Amino acid sequence: MTQHVEKERVPFLLVSGGTGGHLWPAIAFGGWMERHCRGHQPVFLSGQRKLEQEIFQACGVPYLSLNIVGSPLDFSATNLLQRWYALGGAVRTSVKLLKERHFGAVLLFGGYVSFPMLLAALLCRVPVAIHEQNAYAGKVTRLAAFFRVPVLSGWSACRPLSRDFFTCVGVPVRRFRHLQNSEAWNTLVRGVVFREGPTILIFGGSLGSRKLEQLVRNIAQLPPFREWTFLFVTKGDNLPKVVGNCVFVPQRWDPSPFYSLATAAIVRGGASTLAEMKDQRIPCVVVPWVHASDAHQLWNARAFVDAGGGVLWQENESMAAFGAALLHVVKTMHGRTGTSNDTTSSESERICEHLYEKVIALTMKGDVPNGRTRTHAQEPS
Known part of the structure; x- marks a missing residue:
């Protein structure tokens, strides 16, 4: 030891x-x-x-x-x-x-x-x-x-x-810090102008998710979402890069800037991720990883949705259903309160x-x- x-x-x-x-x-x-x-x-x-x-x-x-x-x-x-x-x-x-x-x-x-x-x-x-x-x-x-x-x-x-x-x-x-949009954006992405409008956080958990990333990149090009910003948390130490309305930022252990910017999020069904989204009142489209042992991510997603945290979308469903779920969480579920600089809830x-x-x-x-x-x-x- x-x-x-x-x-x-x-x-x-x-x-x-x-x-x-x-x-x-x-x-x-x-x-x-x-x-x-x-x-x-x-x-x-x-x-x-x-x-x-x-x-x-x-x-x-x-x-x-x-x-x-x-x-x-x-x-x-x-x-x-x-x-x-x-x-x-x-x-x-x-x-x-x-x-x-x-x-x-x-x-x-x-x-x-x-x-x-x-x-x-x-x-x-x-x-x-x-x-x-x-x-x-x-x-x-x-x-x-x-x-x-x-x-x-x-x-x-x-x-x-x-x-x-x-x-x-x-x-x-x-414990998280709530930052103003400009401060949070400049912390993550220097030299890129912050776009007004919904900012969607894509987070695949501490191990990342290439499949989830590709799914969102496809949906981001559709007409209803072209004016939105999709903020991807990626593995590795590469500098942030921008592809259209998709911004790729390296993972960091303090997610405060990500959570401060997020209008909504697209996440896997990890329990701690969902608990943090619930704590920060960020509505989510939850896409459970189908290979999770005992389907625990699916059960987590259902518990999260039952608690009013967002919408469940499974990988065997249509892209149209995915787009509808994303529109729903942004247009009807967004609206956090208590956005002070407090470090904990x-x-x-x-x-x-x-x-x-x-x-x-x-x-x-x-x-x-x-x-x-x-x-x-x-x-x-």
Whole structure:
């Protein structure tokens, strides 16, 4: 295990890995704890993928890492035997960490790195809970529910679990700054004149989406949309480029300028992306990735639409339906309020506080089979 943090006793271990969809809620919740919870400073644990390193480093957040790079529960992987061998070492390392550092609770945010820590927490009888960002629970969450580990869900649905097996708390999101259009545009695209009219953000998640990009480039050339600006968040470090009404800007870890400019957005169905759009009140056309495991992006999209966040369009539908969905979210759903320079929303703060209170209630007071008794729990300041 690689040491990235100073040796200090902190009561919460936050575990996340894989993609930004698992990492950002953990980082957001940890930041809230640092601001509001005296004595309950978090320690982060992740894997060793490049994306994980980049995100933590971009946030200036120290973390511990396990020597594991993929889920042993992904039976389609070509290196499955190697992953199971790495899992054994990761479990042993996790057990050692829990025995050396007396954490009051372990909170899992999903991703492959949560699996060994779940097993370690159960073996060591350390209080543990898991936050599930998706509307369809991942494999580790379903395993945790089997062992009666408290499941805290980001949405009102957490299929295939019944309501008795999870508690809805919402998805913690990052802090954002709302910028004026000119400031946001100049931050992203220097030397290009900002066009008045709708600005549509196209975001394929932390891993990008070439197929989604091509879909939108085709629709952008149709007559109803030629005066709009389509702002693509792309992978790589190339300079921004303009092709007609399509502007391509490199991905950045602080999306505040993107969100400030967006009239509406076209996004994949990642849970954290949708939670951020909901938090920023940006209406969306959601195009779920058809190869997402357990169709979780489709379930996320349905939960998002049910919450009034936008329109679902699937890749087997017509381009005409896609154009109609985009016109609908811009003309009938756009109209954000509260566009001040505040860096965080009251809803995001409420979600973090609710999550914290549930972790305290479910794990630190001995209310679950795997939890040790705790006589005192620090309340939010």
